[in-house]
Amino acid sequence: MLEGVEKVYPDGTQAVADLHLSIGDGEFIVLVGPSGCGKTTALRMVAGLEEISGGQVRIGDRVVNGVPPKDRDIAMVFQNYALYPHLSVRENMGFGLKLRKVPAAEIDKRVEEAGRILGLEDLLDRKPRNLSGGQRQRVAMGRAIVREPQAFLMDEPLSNLDAKLRVQMRAEIARIQRDLDVTTLYVTHDQTEAMTMGDRVAVMRKGLLQQVDAPQVLYDRPDNVFVAGFIGSPAMNMVQASIETSNGATFVCLGDQRLRIADELLAARPALAAYEGRKVVLGIRPEEMEDAACAGENPDDRRLRATVDLVEQMGSEAYVHFSLKAPPVLTDDTRELASDVGLDDQLERRGEKATTAMVARVSPRTRAAKGDSIDLVVDTGRLHFFDIDSSLAVWGDPDRAATTTTTKT
Amino acid sequence: MATAIDAPRRTDAPGEEAPRRQGSVAARLSRAVAKGPLNVILLLIALFWLLPTFGLLVSSFRSAADNATNGWWNVFTAPAQLTLDSYQSLLGDARMVGAFWNTVLITVPSTLGVVLIGSLAAYAFAWIDFPGRDWAFITVVGLLVVPVQVALIPVAELYGRLGVFGSIPTVILFHIAFGLPFAIFLLRNFFAGIPAELLEAARIDGAGEARIFFRVVLPIGLPAIASLSIFQFLWVWNDLLIALVFAGTDAAPLTVAIREQTRQFGANIDVIAPGAFISLIVPLVVFFAFQRYFVQGLLAGAEK
Numbered sequence: 001m002l003e004g005v006e007k008v009y010p011d012g013t014q015a016v017a018d019l020h021l022s023i024g025d026g027e028f029i030v031l032v033g034p035s036g037c038g039k040t041t042a043l044r045m046v047a048g049l050e051e052i053s054g055g056q057v058r059i060g061d062r063v064v065n066g067v068p069p070k071d072r073d074i075a076m077v078f079q080n081y082a083l084y085p086h087l088s089v090r091e092n093m094g095f096g097l098k099l100r101k102v103p104a105a106e107i108d109k110r111v112e113e114a115g116r117i118l119g120l121e122d123l124l125d126r127k128p129r130n131l132s133g134g135q136r137q138r139v140a141m142g143r144a145i146v147r148e149p150q151a152f153l154m155d156e157p158l159s160n161l162d163a164k165l166r167v168q169m170r171a172e173i174a175r176i177q178r179d180l181d182v183t184t185l186y187v188t189h190d191q192t193e194a195m196t197m198g199d200r201v202a203v204m205r206k207g208l209l210q211q212v213d214a215p216q217v218l219y220d221r222p223d224n225v226f227v228a229g230f231i232g233s234p235a236m237n238m239v240q241a242s243i244e245t246s247n248g249a250t251f252v253c254l255g256d257q258r259l260r261i262a263d264e265l266l267a268a269r270p271a272l273a274a275y276e277g278r279k280v281v282l283g284i285r286p287e288e289m290e291d292a293a294c295a296g297e298n299p300d301d302r303r304l305r306a307t308v309d310l311v312e313q314m315g316s317e318a319y320v321h322f323s324l325k326a327p328p329v330l331t332d333d334t335r336e337l338a339s340d341v342g343l344d345d346q347l348e349r350r351g352e353k354a355t356t357a358m359v360a361r362v363s364p365r366t367r368a369a370k371g372d373s374i375d376l377v378v379d380t381g382r383l384h385f386f387d388i389d390s391s392l393a394v395w396g397d398p399d400r401a402a403t404t405t406t407t408k409t
Numbered sequence: 410m411a412t413a414i415d416a417p418r419r420t421d422a423p424g425e426e427a428p429r430r431q432g433s434v435a436a437r438l439s440r441a442v443a444k445g446p447l448n449v450i451l452l453l454i455a456l457f458w459l460l461p462t463f464g465l466l467v468s469s470f471r472s473a474a475d476n477a478t479n480g481w482w483n484v485f486t487a488p489a490q491l492t493l494d495s496y497q498s499l500l501g502d503a504r505m506v507g508a509f510w511n512t513v514l515i516t517v518p519s520t521l522g523v524v525l526i527g528s529l530a531a532y533a534f535a536w537i538d539f540p541g542r543d544w545a546f547i548t549v550v551g552l553l554v555v556p557v558q559v560a561l562i563p564v565a566e567l568y569g570r571l572g573v574f575g576s577i578p579t580v581i582l583f584h585i586a587f588g589l590p591f592a593i594f595l596l597r598n599f600f601a602g603i604p605a606e607l608l609e610a611a612r613i614d615g616a617g618e619a620r621i622f623f624r625v626v627l628p629i630g631l632p633a634i635a636s637l638s639i640f641q642f643l644w645v646w647n648d649l650l651i652a653l654v655f656a657g658t659d660a661a662p663l664t665v666a667i668r669e670q671t672r673q674f675g676a677n678i679d680v681i682a683p684g685a686f687i688s689l690i691v692p693l694v695v696f697f698a699f700q701r702y703f704v705q706g707l708l709a710g711a712e713k
Contacts, residue, residue: 049609070614070616075613078606079606082609082610084625086629099620147614
């Protein structure tokens with residue numbers, strides 16, 4: 001669908017660079033990334049609202065670069081809904097059909113149908129100003145649905161809703177998309193939306209596509225530090241480490257502590273052998289750690305000792321924030337990830353002290369409290385390793401070269 | 410009236426209406442007492458302001474002889490002197506009736522022309538990208554400071570050379586030309602405030618520029634257009650200077666005709682009073698007809 005698309009603004013800013021993305025029929029693709037990564041620009045180029053500086057956008061077999069939006073057979077849901085304030089819900093939804101000279105009876109039928117799908121039957125004759133935020137959002141969806149287009153384009157449609165409504169509409173949009181089986185390109189900065197809604201998720205950063213994969217693959221096998229840090233909540237912990245071997249076992253050293261890397265992980269990441277004695281970025285997901293006091297069997301070479309900074313008790317689980325005596329990773333990626341959540345100064349301060357702030361998601365039965373020393377058991381079969389210079393994941397298996405930054409599918 | 414532009418942009422969902430003003434009877438009473446002096450002063454000022462108009466109204470219902478001998482306030486002691494004679498003679502005066510129609514013939518096209526051309530230009534300035542757009546807009550806004558007076562003689566010369574001097578269309582043309590800078594300025598700023606997403610939604614829905622203009626921008630811009638129409642209508646309706654310069658005898662509007670009734674020593678109050686009153690009623694009707702549009706902010710509900 002998108003072939004080497006790029007967007008350069010007149011002032012020279014490159015918003016999107018060499019974007020390749022092909023979307024299957026009926027597929028739900030989520031474009032995700034921090035603000036300013038070019039995801040919305042990419043969507044607007046598909047919509048025809050933004051000129052394309054290079055490359056081709058195809059819908060079906062048709063190159064649509066020069067085709068005006070109205071002839072692209074797409075419908076778009078906007079972040080702020082963009083309902084026509086002077087028209088009723090019914091007229092809002094029917095507007096596009098009316099302009100296309102669809103017979104009135106057919107418009108009525110489709111609007112009623114969309115109203116039924118979205119639970120708006122009783123509101124069809126109201127004006128947008130008399131609707132709540134969630135209802136307006138649904139009208140915006142309805143306006144797209146009645147058009148029966150080849151593709152839906154959605155630009156952060158849930159970002160203006162409150163948290164509870166967002167979860168509900170998330171499920172609803174995913175359901176409607178599945179029922180209608182319409183190809184959908186969905187833009188969001190919320191990785192939870194990306195993970196829960198997308199058939200595949202495309203992660204973007206600074207105009208560059210980082211990785212396109214099914215949500216679980218993205219989570220399990222991130223291609224680089226950025227994707228690893230962006231997908232997952234709480235985010236993956238990243239720390240500088242080095243690889244050592246002794247007595248036929250391979251260890252990863254973090255400061256003065258070390259973890260023995262599970263054999264099956266070594267087998268899955270053969271390239272790791274080449275990193276012996278070198279620095280790497282070690283990634284540990286919060287959920288791969290457990291309070292040793294709550295875990296059963298826990299050999300010494302799978303434990304980390306650290307000081308607890310804070311315990312957040314969630315009821316079903318507890319987040320233990322702790323400081324590890326090992327230098328944090330200070331690269332463009334980790335800085336951008338930190339600034340995305342507003343923690344960039346903290347990262348720099350940590351860098352000076354050579355301690356890394358980490359989070360573990362442990363059993364709610366943990367007794368750890370602020371200031372305590374805690375032993376954490378790490379699932380050493382699920383560690384992530386990245387090259388510290390290139391930020392790329394260290395794999396080395398033949399069917400998945402770690403050198404690809406853009407995944408072509 | 411300019412508040413139309415800042416009219417509330419969004420209202421909240423049903424059930425979230427602003428909490429109704431509440432309070433015990435005592436609280437309301439004390440508020441009324443506290444505001445009492447202010448209200449009285451405002452009322453007095455308003456009455457004082459209305460006094461001349463009221464006097465004009467009363468004079469228009471008195472005979473010329475009565476008006477010449479004593480003041481209009483005598484009507485309170487002798488209400489029997491009220492009469493419709495002035496209006497009757499006015500309506501029989503072909504010159505005045507003709508002038509009234511001239512005013513209508515000048516005002517309506519001048520207003521429609523300014524609104525139509527102004528809104529089209531404003532849309533282009535707000536939403537269509539063309540080279541030199543910002544400079545062109547600044548130039549138009551700059552024209553706001555050009556006083557009408559400096560153009561009177563050159564334009565009169567031009568009209569004279571073209572041989573069209575003195576006709577109604579020339580007066581209309583002048584009014585439109587001098588009404589446009591303000592119209593474009595006002596409407597462009599209002600149109601520019603319409604969220605871009607709304608126009609993009611229309612574009613994706615299949616609307617071209619013309620459709621976007623007529624089906625989306627104009628309905629949403631109605632409050633601004635209503636305000637502008639009222640302004641422009643009043644200016645043109647009440648204009649004396651331009652009409653005096655450009656309208657020949659046959660094209661003279663009411664303002665000119667009424668002015669002719671004032672002489673060096675005194676005035677024909679029996680013509681001026683009813684004439685002025687008729688000239689006052691039409692703009693009032695126009696004002697009340699349009700005012701409901703700019704009370705409400707039409708953008709409410711478009712977003713979020």
